[in-house]
Amino acid sequence: MLPGKASVPGVNAEAVIPSKRNRKVFIPHNQALYKDQNRIERCVNHLKHCRRFATRYDRSIIHFAGFLYFAAAMIWIACNVD
Template sequence: MSEAQWQLIASLLPGKASDPGRTGSDNRLFVNGCLWVLRSGAHWRDLPERYRKWKTLHKRFILTGGQVGDILTAPALLDGFKTEAVLADKAYDSNALRQIISDSGAEAVIPSNRARKVAIPHDAAIYRHRNRIERCFNKLKHFRRFATRYDRRAIHFLAFIHLAAAMIWMR
Protein backbone atom coordinates (compact mmCIF):
# COMPACT_ATOMS: atom_id res chain seq x y z
CA MET A 1 0.00 0.00 0.00
CA SER A 2 1.41 3.35 -0.99
CA GLU A 3 1.79 6.24 1.43
CA ALA A 4 -0.95 8.17 -0.41
CA GLN A 5 -3.37 5.24 -0.11
CA TRP A 6 -2.54 4.83 3.58
CA GLN A 7 -3.23 8.52 4.23
CA LEU A 8 -6.71 8.11 2.71
CA ILE A 9 -7.76 5.33 5.07
CA ALA A 10 -5.62 5.64 8.23
CA SER A 11 -8.12 7.81 10.08
CA LEU A 12 -11.00 5.44 9.21
CA LEU A 13 -9.57 2.39 10.98
CA PRO A 14 -10.48 1.45 14.55
CA GLY A 15 -7.70 1.05 17.08
CA LYS A 16 -6.29 4.59 16.90
CA ALA A 17 -5.00 6.13 20.13
CA SER A 18 -8.06 8.44 20.20
CA ASP A 19 -10.53 5.51 19.96
CA PRO A 20 -12.12 3.96 23.05
CA GLY A 21 -10.97 0.46 23.97
CA ARG A 22 -7.81 -1.33 22.88
CA THR A 23 -5.37 0.31 20.50
CA GLY A 24 -4.14 -1.56 17.43
CA SER A 25 -0.35 -1.91 17.68
CA ASP A 26 0.21 -1.17 13.99
CA ASN A 27 -2.82 -0.57 11.79
CA ARG A 28 -0.76 -0.29 8.63
CA LEU A 29 0.88 -3.66 9.23
CA PHE A 30 -2.58 -5.12 9.88
CA VAL A 31 -3.98 -3.76 6.59
CA ASN A 32 -0.92 -4.91 4.64
CA GLY A 33 -1.24 -8.40 6.16
CA CYS A 34 -4.92 -8.54 5.17
CA LEU A 35 -4.00 -7.35 1.67
CA TRP A 36 -1.39 -10.11 1.42
CA VAL A 37 -4.04 -12.74 2.25
CA LEU A 38 -6.51 -11.11 -0.16
CA ARG A 39 -4.07 -10.96 -3.07
CA SER A 40 -2.43 -14.35 -2.57
CA GLY A 41 -5.54 -16.31 -1.70
CA ALA A 42 -3.49 -18.11 0.96
CA HIS A 43 -4.81 -19.35 4.28
CA TRP A 44 -4.31 -17.15 7.31
CA ARG A 45 -1.88 -19.71 8.76
CA ASP A 46 0.44 -19.10 5.78
CA LEU A 47 0.79 -15.39 6.54
CA PRO A 48 4.51 -14.42 6.49
CA GLU A 49 6.04 -13.69 9.91
CA ARG A 50 6.72 -10.05 8.97
CA TYR A 51 2.96 -9.46 9.61
CA ARG A 52 3.30 -10.93 13.13
CA LYS A 53 0.97 -13.61 14.52
CA TRP A 54 -1.55 -14.81 11.93
CA LYS A 55 -4.12 -15.62 14.63
CA THR A 56 -4.08 -12.03 15.91
CA LEU A 57 -4.65 -10.65 12.41
CA HIS A 58 -7.39 -13.19 11.72
CA LYS A 59 -9.24 -12.42 14.97
CA ARG A 60 -9.12 -8.71 14.24
CA PHE A 61 -10.40 -9.21 10.75
CA ILE A 62 -13.50 -10.73 11.99
CA LEU A 63 -23.89 -13.11 2.32
CA THR A 64 -25.06 -16.08 1.09
CA GLY A 65 -23.56 -19.51 0.56
CA GLY A 66 -21.05 -19.63 -2.29
CA GLN A 67 -23.08 -22.01 -4.44
CA VAL A 68 -26.52 -20.51 -3.83
CA GLY A 69 -28.20 -18.85 -6.81
CA ASP A 70 -28.23 -15.07 -6.45
CA ILE A 71 -31.88 -14.73 -7.43
CA LEU A 72 -32.86 -16.24 -4.08
CA THR A 73 -31.31 -13.30 -2.21
CA ALA A 74 -32.33 -10.56 -4.64
CA PRO A 75 -35.57 -9.65 -2.81
CA ALA A 76 -33.68 -9.13 0.46
CA LEU A 77 -31.07 -6.99 -1.31
CA LEU A 78 -33.76 -4.79 -2.85
CA ASP A 79 -35.75 -4.39 0.36
CA GLY A 80 -35.69 -0.78 1.53
CA PHE A 81 -34.04 0.67 -1.58
CA LYS A 82 -35.78 3.37 -3.58
CA THR A 83 -34.56 3.50 -7.17
CA GLU A 84 -35.84 4.23 -10.65
CA ALA A 85 -34.55 1.03 -12.24
CA VAL A 86 -33.07 -2.34 -11.30
CA LEU A 87 -30.54 -3.70 -13.80
CA ALA A 88 -29.92 -7.43 -13.86
CA ASP A 89 -28.96 -10.16 -16.31
CA LYS A 90 -31.12 -12.99 -17.64
CA ALA A 91 -30.51 -15.13 -14.55
CA TYR A 92 -32.80 -12.74 -12.64
CA ASP A 93 -35.70 -13.05 -15.08
CA SER A 94 -38.55 -14.27 -12.90
CA ASN A 95 -42.11 -13.06 -12.57
CA ALA A 96 -41.79 -12.92 -8.79
CA LEU A 97 -38.72 -10.69 -8.86
CA ARG A 98 -40.22 -8.48 -11.54
CA GLN A 99 -43.31 -8.03 -9.33
CA ILE A 100 -41.17 -7.05 -6.32
CA ILE A 101 -39.35 -4.48 -8.45
CA SER A 102 -42.62 -3.14 -9.86
CA ASP A 103 -44.18 -2.93 -6.38
CA SER A 104 -41.25 -0.77 -5.26
CA GLY A 105 -42.00 1.68 -8.08
CA ALA A 106 -38.91 0.81 -10.11
CA GLU A 107 -38.49 -0.41 -13.67
CA ALA A 108 -37.10 -3.93 -14.15
CA VAL A 109 -34.36 -3.68 -16.78
CA ILE A 110 -33.86 -7.41 -17.23
CA PRO A 111 -33.60 -9.18 -20.58
CA SER A 112 -35.94 -12.11 -20.96
CA ASN A 113 -34.60 -15.60 -20.47
CA ARG A 114 -34.67 -17.80 -23.59
CA ALA A 115 -37.10 -20.16 -21.86
CA ARG A 116 -39.72 -17.40 -21.55
CA LYS A 117 -42.48 -17.99 -24.13
CA VAL A 118 -43.31 -14.30 -24.54
CA ALA A 119 -40.32 -11.98 -24.25
CA ILE A 120 -40.71 -8.98 -21.96
CA PRO A 121 -39.10 -5.88 -23.48
CA HIS A 122 -36.42 -3.97 -21.57
CA ASP A 123 -34.71 -0.62 -22.04
CA ALA A 124 -31.54 -1.54 -23.96
CA ALA A 125 -30.00 1.91 -23.45
CA ILE A 126 -30.24 1.64 -19.67
CA TYR A 127 -29.17 -2.03 -19.73
CA ARG A 128 -25.85 -1.06 -21.33
CA HIS A 129 -24.89 0.62 -18.04
CA ARG A 130 -24.82 -2.83 -16.43
CA ASN A 131 -21.39 -3.15 -18.02
CA ARG A 132 -19.97 -0.87 -15.30
CA ILE A 133 -21.09 -3.34 -12.67
CA GLU A 134 -19.48 -6.23 -14.54
CA ARG A 135 -16.21 -4.28 -14.86
CA CYS A 136 -16.26 -3.65 -11.12
CA PHE A 137 -16.63 -7.38 -10.41
CA ASN A 138 -13.82 -8.12 -12.85
CA LYS A 139 -11.54 -5.75 -10.93
CA LEU A 140 -12.55 -7.40 -7.65
CA LYS A 141 -11.75 -10.83 -9.09
CA HIS A 142 -8.11 -9.79 -9.51
CA PHE A 143 -7.94 -10.43 -5.77
CA ARG A 144 -7.59 -14.21 -5.64
CA ARG A 145 -9.29 -14.64 -2.27
CA PHE A 146 -12.37 -12.81 -3.54
CA ALA A 147 -12.49 -14.75 -6.81
CA THR A 148 -12.17 -18.19 -5.17
CA ARG A 149 -14.25 -17.46 -2.04
CA TYR A 150 -12.03 -19.33 0.42
CA ASP A 151 -13.72 -17.89 3.48
CA ARG A 152 -16.39 -20.02 5.07
CA ARG A 153 -17.91 -17.22 7.11
CA ALA A 154 -19.87 -14.56 5.27
CA ILE A 155 -18.63 -11.79 7.57
CA HIS A 156 -15.00 -12.55 6.63
CA PHE A 157 -15.83 -12.63 2.93
CA LEU A 158 -17.68 -9.32 3.21
CA ALA A 159 -14.72 -7.76 5.02
CA PHE A 160 -12.42 -8.82 2.16
CA ILE A 161 -14.89 -7.31 -0.33
CA HIS A 162 -14.68 -4.01 1.55
CA LEU A 163 -10.90 -4.13 1.60
CA ALA A 164 -10.62 -4.97 -2.11
CA ALA A 165 -13.14 -2.26 -3.03
CA ALA A 166 -11.21 0.30 -1.00
CA MET A 167 -7.99 -0.61 -2.80
CA ILE A 168 -9.70 -0.27 -6.19
CA TRP A 169 -11.17 3.08 -5.16
CA MET A 170 -7.75 4.37 -4.11
CA ARG A 171 -6.03 3.56 -7.43
Protein backbone atom coordinates in the same frame (compact mmCIF):
# COMPACT_ATOMS: atom_id res chain seq x y z
CA MET B 1 -33.75 -24.68 -25.09
CA LEU B 2 -31.26 -21.90 -25.66
CA PRO B 3 -31.53 -18.88 -23.41
CA GLY B 4 -33.04 -15.92 -25.13
CA LYS B 5 -36.04 -13.71 -25.44
CA ALA B 6 -38.45 -16.58 -26.22
CA SER B 7 -37.45 -18.57 -23.12
CA VAL B 8 -38.76 -15.96 -20.63
CA PRO B 9 -42.17 -14.85 -21.90
CA GLY B 10 -43.78 -14.36 -18.47
CA VAL B 11 -40.94 -12.33 -16.98
CA ASN B 12 -40.69 -8.58 -17.45
CA ALA B 13 -37.40 -8.90 -19.32
CA GLU B 14 -35.88 -5.95 -21.09
CA ALA B 15 -33.12 -5.99 -23.69
CA VAL B 16 -29.97 -4.53 -22.20
CA ILE B 17 -27.28 -5.59 -24.67
CA PRO B 18 -27.52 -3.76 -28.02
CA SER B 19 -28.36 -5.68 -31.18
CA LYS B 20 -25.83 -6.20 -33.95
CA ARG B 21 -25.89 -3.43 -36.54
CA ASN B 22 -26.69 -5.81 -39.41
CA ARG B 23 -29.59 -7.53 -37.64
CA LYS B 24 -32.78 -7.65 -39.75
CA VAL B 25 -35.16 -7.11 -36.84
CA PHE B 26 -33.79 -4.42 -34.54
CA ILE B 27 -34.46 -4.93 -30.82
CA PRO B 28 -34.33 -1.60 -28.97
CA HIS B 29 -32.36 -1.48 -25.75
CA ASN B 30 -32.07 0.86 -22.81
CA GLN B 31 -28.75 2.69 -23.10
CA ALA B 32 -28.67 3.70 -19.42
CA LEU B 33 -29.21 0.09 -18.25
CA TYR B 34 -26.49 -1.10 -20.62
CA LYS B 35 -24.08 1.46 -19.19
CA ASP B 36 -24.86 0.34 -15.62
CA GLN B 37 -24.60 -3.35 -16.54
CA ASN B 38 -21.25 -2.77 -18.20
CA ARG B 39 -19.95 -0.90 -15.14
CA ILE B 40 -21.04 -3.75 -12.83
CA GLU B 41 -19.41 -6.39 -15.06
CA ARG B 42 -16.13 -4.46 -15.08
CA CYS B 43 -16.24 -4.11 -11.28
CA VAL B 44 -16.79 -7.85 -10.82
CA ASN B 45 -13.91 -8.49 -13.23
CA HIS B 46 -11.63 -6.27 -11.13
CA LEU B 47 -12.73 -8.10 -7.99
CA LYS B 48 -11.90 -11.46 -9.57
CA HIS B 49 -8.27 -10.36 -9.84
CA CYS B 50 -8.10 -10.55 -6.04
CA ARG B 51 -7.19 -14.18 -5.45
CA ARG B 52 -8.75 -14.27 -2.00
CA PHE B 53 -12.09 -13.14 -3.44
CA ALA B 54 -11.99 -15.43 -6.49
CA THR B 55 -11.19 -18.61 -4.56
CA ARG B 56 -13.19 -17.64 -1.47
CA TYR B 57 -10.70 -18.64 1.19
CA ASP B 58 -12.87 -17.19 3.96
CA ARG B 59 -15.29 -19.69 5.44
CA SER B 60 -17.36 -17.16 7.31
CA ILE B 61 -19.72 -14.92 5.35
CA ILE B 62 -18.85 -11.95 7.55
CA HIS B 63 -15.13 -12.30 6.74
CA PHE B 64 -15.91 -12.73 3.04
CA ALA B 65 -18.13 -9.63 3.06
CA GLY B 66 -15.46 -7.69 4.94
CA PHE B 67 -12.85 -8.52 2.32
CA LEU B 68 -15.34 -7.70 -0.42
CA TYR B 69 -15.78 -4.21 1.03
CA PHE B 70 -12.02 -3.85 1.41
CA ALA B 71 -11.31 -4.94 -2.18
CA ALA B 72 -14.06 -2.68 -3.53
CA ALA B 73 -12.60 0.27 -1.60
CA MET B 74 -9.13 -0.45 -2.98
CA ILE B 75 -10.51 -0.56 -6.54
CA TRP B 76 -12.42 2.67 -5.96
CA ILE B 77 -9.31 4.40 -4.59
CA ALA B 78 -7.18 3.17 -7.50
CA CYS B 79 -9.71 4.46 -10.03
CA ASN B 80 -10.16 7.86 -8.38
CA VAL B 81 -6.55 8.80 -7.68
CA ASP B 82 -5.38 11.62 -9.92
